[in-house]
Structure formats: structure tokens, C-alpha cells
Amino acid sequence: MKKSIFVASLFAAAVFCGSLVYAEDSEMKTENDYATIQLSNGLKIPQFGLGTYGSSEQQAHDAVLEALKDGYRHIDTAHAYRNERGIAKAIKESGIPRSEIWITSKLWPTDYNEGNGAQSIDMMLERLGTDYVDLVYLHQPVGDYMAGYRALEEAVRQGKVRAIGLSNFDLNEKVFEEVYEKAEIKPVIVQIELNPYAQRVEFRKKCAEKNLPVEGWFPLGGSGKGNETLFADETIKSLAKKYGKSPAQIILRWHVQEGFSTIPGARNPAYIAENIAVYGFSLSDDDMKTMRALNKERRFYNGTWESAQRFKDMKINY
Template structure:
């Protein structure tokens, strides 16, 4: 019997490497004055967004409403987060046109485990109060992932989904290669953990070879230990002092200049405003190199593909 448990995954934020070379900010402005990144299918995703992992429906509502006021136009959520309805409410209350907002969500393994992928996508649209989602990821590389991928391809053909992505498929690169090889409509982006201590250089090279953008989650190390570790790093601290910015802004500016699409999570209005205020300064080439030198491929999330297998039996009741 499948056990009904709430499990939200540990993901979100992004990389563009090689084929997705980052142009100067002045050349990559969206209508809301923030940079965009062009995906392999021609769509432009706002580079900077807000992540909602770990937020309740009300918390996500409040954070997204605040973020939209501050100029964010990219929202990352998932069925497993159980907060899509709160986000839909915030978008409606903001008064901002749906066409100006990029919505990303994710299908959980049980969303397509019994041929129910199409139904799950329709339910997602209903929860988000929209007739299309800009980007939908397969959330985990477990279960009948090709059935899920085929459902997303059909949703693209029907205009319900604009782009397909793979989240956490770096946990098993054989599965990653399998999906890419079999895809009729190729994915355009992947989501992996990415931060100065885990820069994922080799995987980013593989993505570049496939014309895949990479979205990184935990750009600031995640809440708790990862966040504290990065903010306390002596190099990050010295650069924060040099530029008169916070450690978070130095790290996020590094993400921006590297060409990554990043979606830091935040609920505090001051942090939400602080995070996106990274387009008004630049790090020197030498200082960018200092942050690159921090790479130790040390992820803060220690889950494995083997430990993720139980996700295929976890129902998301929302």
C-alpha cells in the first residue's frame, strides 16, 4: 500500500554554461528590467526568480506577492511543495498579467505512475489557476519517468506546457542520458544543486553539449548549515566588505555573472528585496575567479539516487 506522506524535494536554481554564454546585463533585459536566458526552444526564462520549497500555502502566497511587487517575474514551485494554490492567489492579487510571469512547477513520480500523467497536468493547471505552465520538470529520476515525459510532451503539443525540464536527474546520469535520447521534444533545462561550493562543472559541460540550460537550487546553500557555511566563508565575507554588499548578494551576483538562472527561496520581505538587488553592481574578473576557486564539489544535500527510490511510492495529497 502506498503511504501518503508529505515530502518536498530539495531543489531549485540554474546554470547556463558553454552554449548559453551570458551576455552583458544591458543586452539581456526583460520587460521588468531583469535579465533573461534563452532556452533551446527559443523561449526566454527570467534569469532571477523566487523559490518556494518549504513554504506553506500561506507563506508562499505572501512571499510571491511581495516578490512580484519587487519586480520578480519567475516563480518556482512543485506539486510536492503543496503551495500552488497560494501562488495562484498571489498572482491574481498582484494584478500583473499572466503573460508577464514565468511559472515553473514539477510533476512528482506518483503523478504519472499509473498512466495518470495527463490528468495530473490538468490538476496542476487547476491548482495554479492558469491554462498553461511555462515550464514543468519531472521532479525525480525514479519510477516510470518515460511515462511522465511522454505526458509532458503531449501537454506541450496541446499548449498546456511551454517547456520541459529534468530536476535532479544528475542523481543518475544513465537515466539522464536515457530520457534525453528517447525524448521526442527535447528538454531545455535541468535543475541541480548549485552554489560556490558545488559548482557542478562536469555536469554543466554535459548539459552544454546537449544545449541544455541548468537551473541551480540551493544557490545560497539552502537554509541552515549550508547557508551559514557559505555566508561565513572568508572569501565571500571579504568580497561583501569590499563591495558593500551582503554575503548573499555577492553569491547571487556570482550566479548572475556566470549565466546561471537562480531561484533563491525567501519569506522575509527584506531578504526578498535584497536577493534581487544584484543587477546594480558587478564583480571583477579577478573576484569571479576567487569564487570559482571555492569549488570543492561539496553538495549540502546528501541524498542519492538509491535513497530517492522510495519517492515513487509517496502520494502527494494536495
């Protein structure tokens, strides 16, 4: 049965580099007023979003339309997902003003090469049915990543992109440092695999030093074994019983309280509603420590920078 969303009515959240600070809010909150994360360029990204990796165009359309009804205002996609048109259709059908929805997409390595970036960004805008994208990540730290980054910087200057991020650049920290140092318009957020078993503590420290918030993909471990492993964890199951919540909600509440942006993927309407219903309760300080103690720095997707080299020439046919 679809679970109702308990709306946070007492708090406005300010998030800085993985730590979440709450302040009382004198006004009642609406279901659209979930926590946001302050970015270094002045923008605020909705902390909780819907991931669409692995969804077809139709599946993404249906999931996004459902998510927007449930109060989501942050949608994550990518050129490589090949579902941007379905997302554009859902946003249009929702009737929600474009200005109220945060759209994130990603530039694929074969789009990085000098001359390709600008055209690829324009094609992205066309597929998404919008004249700007709120955030665009470089998707992988391979290929001519600096040319891709320069294209994104120019798109920011032209108003086509509002913010730049780096996705999966934890695969090569030397490349991560290079892009950050050479950037004329600094990245404002980093996206990495992040979950209770892979809390990425050391890399998050490097991000914090640069005032870079972290957004986690596979926050529930991803589909298949990762998801099953986390949901079967005895500590997480015990906390779920204690709070009267599902294991997924305990995990996602941990993400929220740690100050991460999180983008769990879901297509089942019940799961879409369940996932975002994490603003009506809090884990105690002791239980947050218990969750942190689960860290094994064990990723469920074991890609490496070397294995990612195959993406340099992997063209995406949209």
C-alpha cells in the same frame, strides 16, 4: 530595512549554457526587465526567480506577492510543495498579467505512471489558476520517468505546458542520458543543487554539450548549515566588504554572471528584496576566479539515486 532595487539600465543579457554575454541596450530598462536565458525552444526564462520550497500555502502567497512587487517575474513551485494555490492567489492579487509571469512547477514520481500524468497536469493547472504552465520539470529520476515525460510532451502539444525540464537527474547520469535520447520534444533546462561550494563543473559540461542551461536550487546553500557555512566563508565575507554588499548578494551575483538561472527561496520581505538587487553591480574577472576557486564539489543535500527510490511510492496529498 528593505533595500531598494538598482535596475540594470545599460545591458540586455543573452545567456548560453552557463556563460553570460552582455550587449548594450539603447533603451532604458524598467524594473521588470531583468536578464533572461534563451532556451532551445525559443522561449526566454527570467534568469532570477523565487523558490518556494518549504513554504506553506499562506507563506508562499505572501512571499510571491512581495516578490512580484519587487520585480520578480519567475516563480518556482512543485506539486510536492503543496503551495500552488497560494501562488495562484498571489498572482491574481498582484494585478500583473499572467503573460508577464513565468511559472515553473514539477511533476512528482507518483504522477508519472501511464494515465496519471495527463490528469496530474490538469490538476496542476487548476491549482495554479492558469490554462498553461511555462515550465514543468520531472521532479525526480525514479519511477516510470519515461511515461511521465511522454505525458509532458503531450501537454506541450496541447499547449498546456510550454517547456519541459529535468530536475535532480544528476543523481543518475545514465537515466539523464536515456531520457534525453528518447525524448521527442527535448528538455530545455536542467535543475540541480548549485552553489559556490558545489559548482557541479563536470555535470554542467554534459549539459552544455546538449545546449541545456542550468538552474540552481539551494544557491545560497539552503536553510540551516549550508546557508550559515557560505555566509561565514572568509572569501565571500571579504568580497561582500569590498563591494559593500551582503554575502548573499555576492553569491547570487556570482550565479548571475556565470549565466545560471537561480531561484533563492525567501519569505522575509527584506531578504526577498535584497536577493534580487544583484543587477546593479558586477564582480571583476579576478573576483569571479576567486569565487570559482571556492569549489569543493560539496553538496549540502547529499541525496543519492538509491535514496530517491523512496519517492516512487510517496504520494502527495494536496
